[in-house]
Ligand code: ADP
């Protein structure tokens with residue numbers, strides 16, 4: 001076999017050109033230098049170690065925390081005629097011994113191994129007289145407490161540099177802020193490493209945020225326009241996954257649920273059917289997606305706000321791997337964020353809770369941003385750009401501010417007139433002059449405020465009321481059935497002693513943006 005990276009690229013992998021960063025990283029590794037490679041998901045990290053593994057004599061070790069991913073990679077390499085194997089807890093003793101024998105006989109080029117297997121001392125002892133040509137540490141952010149996926153086994157991988165000082169190490173990850181990068185270098189002993197940080201921009205993904213009104217029908221409307229296209233809907237809980245999936249199935253969409261509460265068979269079935277396009281939609285918790293490589297995912301919808309920008313980026317990044325136009329839709333409301341904050345604060349591990357609330361604050365800042373979302377996102381990963389992207393909801397349809405004093409007065413008076421004794425829905429019913437049982441029962445149709453907002457939709461008023469909550473003019477009284485109450489700050493507004501700018505509610509943003517630009 002050739003030892004020239006370009007030849008291997010074309011003859012083994014069938015690709016004509018390297019992608020950004022690959023060639024340089026490969027060159028450094030071949031020269032024996034350690035590397036820290038930070039490249040977004042889907043940008044081709046695997047080739048960065050697979051090609052040197054083939055070019056160098058002997059075998060390479062690849063440490064990966066994900067069993068499913070190892071199997072996948074080994075199968076793909078097998079299909080390309082590369083002798084690869086994996087070593088993890090799914091193998092029995094005889095199978096493990098067999099792999100060591102193959103290694104010893106020089107029959108393997110690439111060995112994937114789970115960190116806990118590698119750290120068992122007899123493994124390192126057994127290979128001590130035929131050290132690996134190189135060591136790749138995939139998902140390297142797992143070494144860091146500051147990362148979003150800390151794994152104690154990973155923190156011990158520093159032993160590799162001591163044990164195999166002559167084998168270059170490449171640490172790879174798709175997500176590492178500055179603190180995490182530092183930990184990777186410290187803990188793995190990579191102080192001389194060549195750093196490659198790729199661009200995190202995914203220009204073909206359009207980022208759109210929609211205010212959450214009636215999320216199920218918003219979802220339905222959206223997916224209807226995407227007939228026969230592949231998509232993922234992420235929800236935060238299993239219960240929510242079930243609920244959303246049932247709704248979609250009831251409305252004749254080909255969808256399936258995926259979460260850790262299902263059996264392995266059920267999950268494999270759902271994943272397989274979706275990969276083969278027998279299903280259009282997979283409704284999933286974050287348990288879904290690691291290592292899955294479906295190129296033509298046209299949209300990723302976040303039904304609930306994710307816990308961090310890392311998660312958001314990782315999950316939306318599963319769209320558009322083929323480079324074609326794709327969309328990432330985030331359904332957002334303030335109340336969701338409050339719930340997440342509350343949950344984070346329940347964590348008894350104070351340090352963990354702090355890391356998480358910090359990360360979540362960045363995520364809500366992205367969701368509430370009034371400037372280009374892509375700039376906010378890239379900036380989070382330390383990538384500076386100065387030009388707005390023209391491919392996110394803010395760029396395509398900038399938030400419009402308007403003089404909201406009159407609307408605010410209508411909403412605040414309605415709350416006041418009905419005795420501050422109801423939640424959002426009834427206030428909106430009164431504003432819009434709805435003829436409901438409750439309106440009749442309390443004679444709210446006789447109030448002066450009844451129907452004063454009937455020229456606007458339910459969603460319009462919900463958006464206005466939420467903004468007033470956010471601005472501190474209304475509070476949601478959780479000690480009283482979540483009824484809406486006026487605060488002191490509402491007074492000057494009611495008396496027209498102040499001005500008030502509000503954001504013009506944008507009811508069906510993605511539908512409009514999609515229409516406009518297609
Ligand atoms: P990552 O590990 O960064 O998420 P992968 O290594 O799985 O990404 O690569 C993503 C996809 O891109 C794979 O299908 C891979 O075969 C393909 N790929 C990688 N490098 C190239 C290249 N130079 N030319 C074309 N396709 C490539």
Ligand code: ZN
Nearest residue numbers: 372389392395
């Ligand atoms: Zn933008």
